[in-house]
Amino acid sequence: MRILLAGAIVLFLAAPLAQAQMSNGNGGAAFNGMERANDPTREMMVRFIDASRMTLTGNQQLLAALGQSQEAAAMGERAGQLTESMTRRAVEETLETQLRGVTASTKALAAGGQAPVAQLEQGLASLAQAVAQYDQLMKDLPEAKAAMNTMRQVSKTDTPTFFMLRSLSSSTASLKKEIRAVAQAAQNAGAKVPEALLAM
Secondary structure, three states: OHHHHHHHHHHHHHHHHHHHHHHOOOHHHHHHHHHHHHHHHHHHHHHHHHHHHHHHHHHHHHHHOOHHHHEEEEHHHHOOOOOOOHHHHHHHHHHHHHHHHHHHHHHHOOOOOOOOHHHHHEEEHHHHHHHHHHHHHHHHHHHHHHHHHHHHHHHHOOHHHHHHHHHHHHHHHHHHHHHHHHHHHHHHHHOOOOOHHHHH
16 A cells, blocks of 8 residues: 555645646546546545445444334435545544444343344444454554645645544544444343454
8 A cells, every 4th residue: 555655645746736737628627537536545535434334234233133223224324325525524423323323232232122143143243344444444544644644735725534534543443442342242142243343
């Protein structure tokens, strides 16, 4: 990823000069498309969306199994709204919804909520996949944040993607803490928990 980011930053830094040299017609539009395609932080947003969608899917499966149909529907609705063009507020709401869904499942299980074990295990499997995706994001976060800082110095702007990158470390830690709690609650309810969740 280091080589790709370095190359993308070079292209980004060259953007003002190249853009000034191009006309406002189709050439300018073509360059703008190339600039967006080479945004070194864009891949991180795409992967964040994938990890978020997997978390929301796991939440939806657990909540549906526990009879929390309204909350389950909210998880599915949020998952359907995830796009690369999300606003900062949408990123915030996505982080909040993921955490709320896991916490709701934990509370329902702790209160003695009954659910088919197979359905609980399906939800836990989805959460385990989400954790793996978030762990990989965290490995690449330092380089992505370095690229972000360079881009911000040049563009003097902030973006929802930059906000996501700044929030990722703390939000992932909070989410994994809640996932550990729901995994323990599901195990107490008789579900087989993926090793990856037990090892966190």
